Amino acid sequence: MLKIALGQMEVIPGRPDLNTGKMLTMIHDASHQQADIIIFPEMAIPGYLLGDTWEQQAYLRDCETFGHQVIAASRDICIVFGNVAVEWDKHGDDGRVRKHNACFIAQNGKLIAKRIKTLHPNYREFDDTRHFFSLRKLALELNQDVESLIKPVKIMIKDREYSLGCIICEDGWNDDYSVDPIAALAANGPLDLIINISSSPFTLGKNNKRNRVFSKQAQETGVPLIYVNNTGLQNNGKTVYTFDGFSTVYNSAGQIIAYCQPFTENLDYLELKVETGGLDLKPVNVPNDFTIDSLYQAISYGAKRFLQSIGMNRVVIGVSGGIDSAVSAALYASILGPENILLVNMPSRFNSQTTKDLAAQLSHNLGCLYTIMPIEQSAEYTANQISSTPVTNLATGKQNKLSVSSFVFENIQARDRSARLLAGIAAAFGGGFTCNANKSELTVGYSTLYGDQAGFLATLADLWKHQVYELANYLNKNVYGREVIPQAIIDLVPSAELSFEQSVDEGKGDPIIYPYHDYLFRAFMEHWNRATPEDILLWYSQDPAVLEQKLGCQPGLISRLFPGPREFIDDLERWWRLYTGMAVAKRIQAPPVLAVSRRAYGFDHREAQNGPYFTQNYLKLKHQILAAE
Incomplete structure (x- = not known):
């Protein structure tokens, strides 16, 4: 013995x-x-x-x-x-x-x-x-x-x-x-x-x-x-x-x-x-x-140990009334205690009363410190300063003014929230501020560099959107034993609310269709033999049901989302170009990612900034499919 x-x-x-x-x-x-x-x-x-x-x-x-x-x-x-x-x-x-x-x-x-x-x-x-x-x-x-x-x-x-x-x-x-x-x-x-x-x-x-x-x-x-x-x-x-x-x-x-x-x-x-x-x-x-239990255990343990390792015991979280920031808030409040969490709502004219009320309700349910700091005035000031200040060509003396498009103004708002407000609040509060990005957003760069992709740790960035929802339900049921994350947040259409085109009250939200794109993006980066547009289009050409089986998404979903091959191909190429293009540059500058999956962004997913590429077989197959259509 x-x-x-x-x-x-x-x-x-x-x-x-x-x-x-x-x-x-x-x-x-x-x-x-x-x-x-x-x-x-x-x-x-x-x-x-x-x-x-x-x-x-x-x-x-x-x-x-x-x-x-x-x-x-x-x-x-x-x-x-x-x-x-x-x-x-x-x-x-x-x-x-x-x-x-x-x-x-x-x-x-x-x-x-x-x-x-x-x-x-x-x-x-x-x-x-x-x-x-x-x-x-x-x-x-x-x-x-x-x-x-x-x-x-x-x-x-x-x-x-x-x-x-x-x-x-x-x-x-x-x-x-x-x-x-x-x-x-x-x-x-x-x-x-x-x-x-x-x-x-x-x-x-x-x-x-x-x-x-x-x-x-x-x-x-x-x-x-x-x-x-x-x-x-x-x-x-x-x-x-x-x-x-x-x-x-x-x-x-x-x-x-x-x-x-x-x-x-x-x-x-x-x-x-x-x-x-x-x-x-x-x-x-x-x-x-x-299981979701193991997932929660790993994320909670990892976030807690990370805070201990850097000596941080106070955290600032920008809460929008959306699911990602709500899950971050509930997670960190369970780790550090609500008295050490400062939740900040930073609305502009594009934020609905619905999400503003939900952010306040979340904060009340958790018992965290809470403040509202609107960004309308500062964002407008930045936009006006850019558009009204002349830019001089020193060789010719000619002056021009820059134009601030609606898209540029969306990014100004996102950066104002993080780089200016959250960073300053965190310093005054004696803590750090979180990055609430999920893996779906990180995959295609659906975030603003130095804006909502900033923070000391990307705690949720190895979770696909559907896993974020699972974690929200788990926190309510198993961690808190009550509805701290309002069900209305879980039911709400995901939206950045940076323009009127993203109005949640009108059902307008993110361009990412998570029930499908979660699984498409996962095939791009998480499968051991990583899929490319060639693989995706080949499976689609065999039968949309074959593609759904390969991806693991809901049966019948692809035919409901895309009227025909042209729409399917346009969508595929849009996201592939982002995943292998601008999103790479954003990921390289993103905060550290807490890894829980079979492949996480960062050192686990080594990337070079080479730009998008479509294989010869993909281009041939695309031509055949569109010609037949």
Whole structure:
């Protein structure tokens, strides 16, 4: 019988001192509880998403020193933990000192073994090959098969030898690689236990897949598998990731027999009979993480941790009477308390009494601080100043005046609200102001640069519009237990209210038709094999029902929205040009995005400002369809 401690800790990136202190406390507690083994996550000492901090040798020396402290603490317990391993006399492909993402196994105050990460992810937010030297590269250098280097670690506990298969995160997600570390461990066995230490960010639905994958591995090898992941918040600049923990234990039949609560720092214990493969323990049910509950948990946890990390405890939110700002207000009020939230309504002549009343009702329901600061006078002043001040051609002496179109005036209003009022109010209030943009708007740049796309964090910018509505209902029902977000806001047509053409009282709203465009935009950027207009038009030409099935939108919707192919194609090209054109420039300058989906804007969705492009097959197919029409 092994008593195993699962050290699901909150890892603070860039603070090896704090992380090590926490580990030493957990080690002391586990030793006091007479645990045989304690397991910590991948990169538990330095953190994982550190950018080019990995290029600082002084930082590496600190991580190494703190690693020695953890090893020294293994006098009465076996410790498995993640840290950077530095080979000071060798260099990596970049010419800098060689670094490995490594798993350390310590016992009796000494380092027993070290295992190097075999598979380095180089997709989404991951950039391991930029900094670390993998076991695959090492095998090539040594002229050996990489599988021969993937060996179990032998430890002695209570006069019995145990064989541990220690791997790191991606080594367990090996379906698309030419190397299978799990199979190699089994071949080089025997094995008593597989340990996967991870630093794996939350993605909606990821744990459901992880349970299927790791369960299969335990079942195929006939060996129990322990997965230990960290909690906390890490970022790579433009994208902020939550880490949910959700450490899990699988028996030799692949059944889940224990797990740690997600988004909670825990030191949990498990008594595991290796002889039975854990089959004597009753299987448990784990939460489905592809739910609105998981989504709320990740966003609330991420926003709270982000505020803590930047030392902000007061927030200003521009509330328009619309759904996005209402959800932001309810979310932040639940995190910081309503007394620390200042809601600001900034109407112009284009704002209806309906939305002004709804903004006030929302503020009253939440109990937040509230103020009304109209922008009509200042926006008009800016427009008049631009249109009445002459512009001189210094070569000819000729003067002209600029014209402020209705579209330009819309943007003047949006910038006046954010760059002038909200920024100034936030400074006076001693806080920051939010960016309330959703993912649909961010996709096509339906926002004003330095206006409503400004703020300290884009908390909702990885949520499609329909998810924002889901979150609104969840906040009312499950978080507050009452209607804090008025139902009228949920039912109201979404609108920027920056002109009379966007009058909500007349049912006029955003040009984005969210029940369709949410899913079209998702296909553009979130599908693993990202769709282009060629794919969309091909599916449409086969049958609109085929396209609806591919996108996942409501059946019959496309035929109701578009009278014929010409209207469909015009709409498709309009949004594709925006998505790959001006919206890219706006996204590059947008606030950091809190990531929860399978692909978020920022470092997770790397873009170049190259402009729109339509493939040759698309142009050919378009010509054929329109000619036939």
